[in-house]
Amino acid sequence: MSTGPDLLRRFHDPFGWDGVPRQPYKEDAATPFRAIARQVLFATPELGCELRYFEMDAGGYSTLERHEHAHAVMILRGTGRCLLGDAVREVRTHDLISIPAWTWHQFRATDGVPFGFLCMVNAARDRPQLPDAAALAALRANPEIAAFLG
Amino acid sequence: MSTGPDLLRRFHDPFGWDGVPRQPYKEDAATPFRAIARQVLFATPELGCELRYFEMDAGGYSTLERHEHAHAVMILRGTGRCLLGDAVREVRTHDLISIPAWTWHQFRATDGVPFGFLCMVNAARDRPQLPDAAALAALRANPEIAAFLG
Numbered sequence: 001m002s003t004g005p006d007l008l009r010r011f012h013d014p015f016g017w018d019g020v021p022r023q024p025y026k027e028d029a030a031t032p033f034r035a036i037a038r039q040v041l042f043a044t045p046e047l048g049c050e051l052r053y054f055e056m057d058a059g060g061y062s063t064l065e066r067h068e069h070a071h072a073v074m075i076l077r078g079t080g081r082c083l084l085g086d087a088v089r090e091v092r093t094h095d096l097i098s099i100p101a102w103t104w105h106q107f108r109a110t111d112g113v114p115f116g117f118l119c120m121v122n123a124a125r126d127r128p129q130l131p132d133a134a135a136l137a138a139l140r141a142n143p144e145i146a147a148f149l150g
Numbered sequence: 151m152s153t154g155p156d157l158l159r160r161f162h163d164p165f166g167w168d169g170v171p172r173q174p175y176k177e178d179a180a181t182p183f184r185a186i187a188r189q190v191l192f193a194t195p196e197l198g199c200e201l202r203y204f205e206m207d208a209g210g211y212s213t214l215e216r217h218e219h220a221h222a223v224m225i226l227r228g229t230g231r232c233l234l235g236d237a238v239r240e241v242r243t244h245d246l247i248s249i250p251a252w253t254w255h256q257f258r259a260t261d262g263v264p265f266g267f268l269c270m271v272n273a274a275r276d277r278p279q280l281p282d283a284a285a286l287a288a289l290r291a292n293p294e295i296a297a298f299l300g
Contacts, residue, residue, distance in 0.1 A: 011244030
């Protein structure tokens with residue numbers, strides 16, 4: 001029951017934590033994303049899940065992808081927009097977003113300010129799938145989504 | 151891939167979310183706690199874990215307990231103190247706290263303001279254990295903990 005300093009990890013502005021490295025968003029440089037970083041906040045086997053913090057600079061965006069595993073998201077910093085299935089939504093600090101299995105999703109910063117969110121996932125999960133040309137065309141058939149994707 | 155309104159649940163001050171009821175902290179009224187409420191933010195089987203938001207009014211506190219399962223905590227609102235094993239720590243918004251298996255822990259609001267935190271747990275978990283008289287005496291042998299428990 002000894003309390004090492006690692007049991008309490010201090011937050012410090014701007015959105016960093018003691019002992020939590022700011023990592024590249026993905027190792028795979030072939031996937032399209034921009035100006036986004038990953039910080040893994042909790043990832044021990046007994047939890048069965050992981051809590052990550054993703055943050056993008058103004059103009060940044062995450063990969064447009066889908067997968068079998070679900071995401072549970074809470075916005076932690078700023079405002080942004082997200083593509084969620086067949087809709088584009090504005091999201092603000094502390095909003096909750098559920099991303100079900102096989103739902104296309106992407107987050108984009110807005111407003112010229114950094115945008116960050118917590119993402120909880122099952123520790124056992126599949127790899128994301130990127131849209132092929134047909135899937136991208138189907139998404140872009142919706143003018144709102146086409147405008148969102150840019 | 152239809153996007154029902156339930157996939158995005160809006161945050162609204164003071165610390166509530168659309169469609170998330172503010173529940174009693176515990177159903178078991180025999181455990182000692184004060185002025186604390188529970189809001190379950192994410193709890194679907196495919197996640198393997200749950201994310202809850204606990205909030206206590208000024209002067210409130212959670213149950214002093216321990217268990218086999220681990221807690222992963224992020225402070226979301228205000229400042230407070232927590233007993234974590236053999237130490238009392240001050241905690242502030244966005245600090246991260248890891249509570250390992252069988253570690254005595256309790257959270258207390260300070261500063262006359264509400265205090266809230268996210269708590270991530272494995273969906274499959276054991277029931278908490280309360281301290282018996284001997285365990286409580288052992289904890290109180292530490293003057294800092296005795297002062298914390300009041």
